[in-house]
Every structure is written in structure tokens, then in C-alpha cells.
Amino acid sequence: MNYRLTMQYDGTDFHGWQMQAGGRTVQGELTRSLSLIEGSEVVVHGAGRTDAGVHAEAQVACVRMSRELSPDKLRAAINGNIGRDVRITEAEIAPDDFHARFSAHGKTYCYRIFNERFASPFWARYAHHEPRALNLEAMREAGRLFIGEHDWTAFSSAQTDVRTRVRNVTELSVGERLCERGRGRLVEIRVSADGFLRYMVRSMAGALLAAGRGESDARTIERAIESGERILVAATAPAHGLSLVEVHY
Amino acid sequence: MNYRLTMQYDGTDFHGWQMQAGGRTVQGELTRSLSLIEGSEVVVHGAGRTDAGVHAEAQVACVRMSRELSPDKLRAAINGNIGRDVRITEAEIAPDDFHARFSAHGKTYCYRIFNERFASPFWARYAHHEPRALNLEAMREAGRLFIGEHDWTAFSSAQTDVRTRVRNVTELSVGERLCERGRGRLVEIRVSADGFLRYMVRSMAGALLAAGRGESDARTIERAIESGERILVAATAPAHGLSLVEVHY
Numbered sequence: 001m002n003y004r005l006t007m008q009y010d011g012t013d014f015h016g017w018q019m020q021a022g023g024r025t026v027q028g029e030l031t032r033s034l035s036l037i038e039g040s041e042v043v044v045h046g047a048g049r050t051d052a053g054v055h056a057e058a059q060v061a062c063v064r065m066s067r068e069l070s071p072d073k074l075r076a077a078i079n080g081n082i083g084r085d086v087r088i089t090e091a092e093i094a095p096d097d098f099h100a101r102f103s104a105h106g107k108t109y110c111y112r113i114f115n116e117r118f119a120s121p122f123w124a125r126y127a128h129h130e131p132r133a134l135n136l137e138a139m140r141e142a143g144r145l146f147i148g149e150h151d152w153t154a155f156s157s158a159q160t161d162v163r164t165r166v167r168n169v170t171e172l173s174v175g176e177r178l179c180e181r182g183r184g185r186l187v188e189i190r191v192s193a194d195g196f197l198r199y200m201v202r203s204m205a206g207a208l209l210a211a212g213r214g215e216s217d218a219r220t221i222e223r224a225i226e227s228g229e230r231i232l233v234a235a236t237a238p239a240h241g242l243s244l245v246e247v248h249y
Numbered sequence: 250m251n252y253r254l255t256m257q258y259d260g261t262d263f264h265g266w267q268m269q270a271g272g273r274t275v276q277g278e279l280t281r282s283l284s285l286i287e288g289s290e291v292v293v294h295g296a297g298r299t300d301a302g303v304h305a306e307a308q309v310a311c312v313r314m315s316r317e318l319s320p321d322k323l324r325a326a327i328n329g330n331i332g333r334d335v336r337i338t339e340a341e342i343a344p345d346d347f348h349a350r351f352s353a354h355g356k357t358y359c360y361r362i363f364n365e366r367f368a369s370p371f372w373a374r375y376a377h378h379e380p381r382a383l384n385l386e387a388m389r390e391a392g393r394l395f396i397g398e399h400d401w402t403a404f405s406s407a408q409t410d411v412r413t414r415v416r417n418v419t420e421l422s423v424g425e426r427l428c429e430r431g432r433g434r435l436v437e438i439r440v441s442a443d444g445f446l447r448y449m450v451r452s453m454a455g456a457l458l459a460a461g462r463g464e465s466d467a468r469t470i471e472r473a474i475e476s477g478e479r480i481l482v483a484a485t486a487p488a489h490g491l492s493l494v495e496v497h498y
Contacts, residue, residue, distance in 0.1 A: 010370040085370045121259040121334045183338065
């Protein structure tokens with residue numbers, strides 16, 4: 001049986017998604033829990049390999065199990081023996097050809113910025129703190145340049161384990177709202193694409209932050225996209241502001 | 250100079266507001282920081298003594314300092330030498346007769362409940378998890394009984410360090426909304442009164458939870474208010490769902 005699992009995690013205390021020796025990871029935690037249920041080692045595939053500190057509100061994974069279990073029981077069994085900072089919100093029996101990563105045709109990420117002079121005790125784990133007032137119009141203007149099919153060399157890790165750095169960004173919005181808990185302005189950058197390179201959203205967020213502070217402008221971002229020169233791009237924004245919010249199938 | 254400080258804190262790692270030997274408290278942390286700035290011991294008064302685990306989104310405190318400091322500098326100085334789980338959001342010079350506790354004529358608390366089968370990794374510190382679907386209409390009906398001036402003996406700690414247990418509840422609402430981060434239904438009980446007894450909001454929340462689960466009803470709550478019998482009241486709801494959201498002056 002092929003199972004599809006949807007999950008949330010607080011990435012703060014994880015060394016990211018991908019299993020590795022000597023570090024607590026979400027894939028590692030899930031593999032341990034599912035192997036215990038199966039009685040032998042299983043292989044868990046995730047839709048996206050989130051980095052250390054990055055959160056997920058609806059990460060998707062798939063796993064093949066020899067026994068047929070009711071999805072609700074499987075969900076409860078996993079939640080019963082993993083850390084409280086990761087929760088399976090839904091388990092379903094998936095078609096045999098479903099694969100969390102290869103069946104996905106896109107993802108949406110959200111980058112959150114707490115934009116007040118003071119840092120928020122409630123958002124310290126989930127939003128990057130920017131004390132200077134951000135100009136949202138400048139961020140939106142710069143953000144529009146990201147829409148479409150581009151080579152994202154300037155906005156990704158220098159590692160070369162991918163065939164192409166071309167990705168199609170289908171949506172990008174810069175929104176703001178008052179925090180529900182405590183006071184304060186929360187700026188949210190939501191971006192959807194058919195795929196993302198490593199550090200791509202955080203590089204985009206860093207560039208938009210620089211535009212919002214008036215330290216960079218649309219022209220610089222345009223040149224970076226065209227030339228692929230990383231030197232033109234502002235610092236990568238920190239991991240804890242980032243959340244994987246949806247995987248599109 | 251009399252200063253008025255507004256602050257937020259994540260109560261998770263505090264033994265409540267009130268200073269005590271051998272436990273980290275918000276008043277203790279503030280006193281240490283302000284005494285360092287003053288050069289001698291100062292006395293910090295808070296508007297309300299929140300219990301261990303209870304959060305604050307706008308707690309108010311007052312302190313007298315011998316030197317005149319710019320409020321912004323004072324705010325920055327305190328934030329620079331206290332834990333990141335407490336933040337001064339505003340400092341102001343207050344009239345000489347201002348007292349955080351005695352000048353207050355009311356407070357508003359919010360009790361949050363994450364109401365899904367699964368627990369949320371993002372709300373584990375800030376909302377009580379109730380896996381059974383709550384009937385909000387039943388909670389609202391029961392909640393209406395709390396409005397007005399009543400003797401809250403059945404809904405407070407048995408400790409008798411108060412002259413009267415009569416308090417006037419001016420507002421109570423039971424709202425719901427979708428969580429911004431992650432999915433899920435968040436139920437919020439907001440209650441305002443001219444003053445609160447110890448455990449009063451958490452007792453009210455426990456009673457409303459029981460009503461929402463169909464285990465108690467308006468009649469039982471009515472009898473508890475009238476008789477003052479604690480035995481009629483459901484278990485006190487856990488501290489981490491509670492936040493002090495406003496102090497009224």
C-alpha cells in the first residue's frame with residue numbers, strides 16, 4: 001500500500017528534512033516511527049527538502065507499507081511516537097503511482113517578517129525580525145520582476161546538483177497584516193513556482209528586504225536575474241522566517 | 250520619574266509574573282534589568298500577577314527611577330539585557346500618580362483552544378489542544394451567564410487573600426477562526442472584567458470547554474455561580490492557553 005502523509009513541523013529543532021548521520025531530521029524521525037510500525041526499514045520520500053530551521057505547514061510525504069492500515073490509525077500511530085514538533089495532519093491511501101516529489105507540479109512558500117522596532121516573543125521562532133519600516137510598494141515592484149520563467153543562478157546555492165536552474169515562478173505577493181497575538185505588523189511574501197532551487201526563496205526574500213529598506217532597487221534585481229551574478233543579490237534571509245505552505249498536485 | 254512600561258512575554262519558561270526565590274519570573278527579570286540601569290534596587294509593579302505559563306501581549310508595569318531617561322532609550326536598554334521571551338514594546342513617562350495596578354480599572358484576557366484532532370506544532374505553547382469538536386453555540390449560551398456582577402467563589406482559587414470575591418464581568422465572547430500558520434480551527438474566549446481572581450479565567454474556560462463538549466450545561470454553571478460550590482465546576486483549563494491581552498486605564 002502506498003500512503004500519502006500531510007504534515008506540519010516547527011523546524012526550529014530539526015537539522016532540516018533530509019536524513020543524515022548525527023542530526024535530528026524530519027525524514028529521520030518519520031522513518032524511525034514508520035519502520036517501527038512496519039517492523040522493518042521503510043523509505044519515506046518528501047515533496048521538498050526543507051533546510052534546517054525551515055517550517056512546514058503542509059509538507060507531503062509518501063511511504064509504502066506491506067500491511068493495509070486504516071489511514072486514521074496510521075496517523076495516530078505515527079503521532080504517538082514522534083516528537084511534538086512534527087504532526088501528521090492527514091494520512092490517505094494514495095494511487096500506486098503517487099510520489100510525493102515526482103507527482104508534485106509546484107509548491108508555495110511563505111516568508112514572514114516581523115516589522116516593528118521591538119522583536120516579538122511570539123514570533124521569534126517563526127518570523128525574521130526587521131526593525132526598519134519596510135516600503136511594501138518597493139517590495140511589490142521588485143517582486144513583479146520575479147514572476148515568470150527565469151534562470152535563478154543568482155538566487156540559489158552554488159552547489160551544482162541540478163540539471164537546470166530554470167524555474168517558473170507563477171505567483172508572488174507581498175502582504176501585510178496585524179499579528180493576532182500581540183501587536184505588530186507582519187509582512188508576508190508568498191511565492192509559488194513549479195519548483196525551487198536551494199536557498200531560492202530565502203535569496204528572493206533577502207533581495208525584497210533590501211528593496212523594502214531602500215538599499216536596492218528593481219534595476220539591480222533585474223540585472224541579477226539577467227546576468228546570474230550572485231554578487232548583485234543581497235544576503236540570503238534567515239531560515240526561520242520560511243515555511244513550506246503548500247505542495248500542488 | 251515614574252515610567253510606564255508595556256510588554257509582551259511568552260510565559261512558557263517563566264514561573265509567572267511575581268518575583269520569588271529560586272524561579273525565573275518576569276518581575277524578577279525586569280527588576281534585575283532596571284536595577285542595573287538605576288545603579289540600585291528598584292521596585293517594579295505589574296498590573297496583574299500572571300501565573301506560571303500564562304502569556305502577556307500587553308502587560309503594564311510601572312517603576313520609579315531617579316534619573317530622567319528618554320523612554321526610547323529606556324526601552325532599548327531593558328530589551329538589551331533581558332531574555333528574548335520578554336520584550337518591552339513601549340516605555341513612556343507617566344504622571345506621578347500612575348500605578349500599573351491601582352490605576353487600572355479593568356483587564357481583558359484571551360483563552361485559546363486549538364480545536365482539531367491533531368495538535369499543532371505551532372500552537373503547542375500558546376493554545377490548549379481539544380481534539381473533540383466543540384459546540385460554540387453551547388459555549389456562547391453558557392458564557393452569557395458569566396456576564397455581570399457575581400461572586401466568583403466557585404471559579405477561583407481557595408486561597409483567601411482577597412476581601413471580596415465579587416467581580417464585574419463586562420464582556421465575554423467566544424470566537425473562532427482559521428489559524429494563519431498551518432491549518433486548523435482556533436477557538437478564542439475573550440473576557441473582560443473590572444478585576445480577576447486567581448484561576449478565574451481558567452476556571453471559566455474549563456467550564457465553557459465542558460459545555461462545548463456537551464458534558465455540562467448552562468444550568469450547572471448557573472448553580473455554581475449562585476451556590477459558590479467549586480465541586481460543580483469543571484477542571485481549570487491549562488495555563489498555556491491563557492494570555493493577558495489588555496489592561497484598561
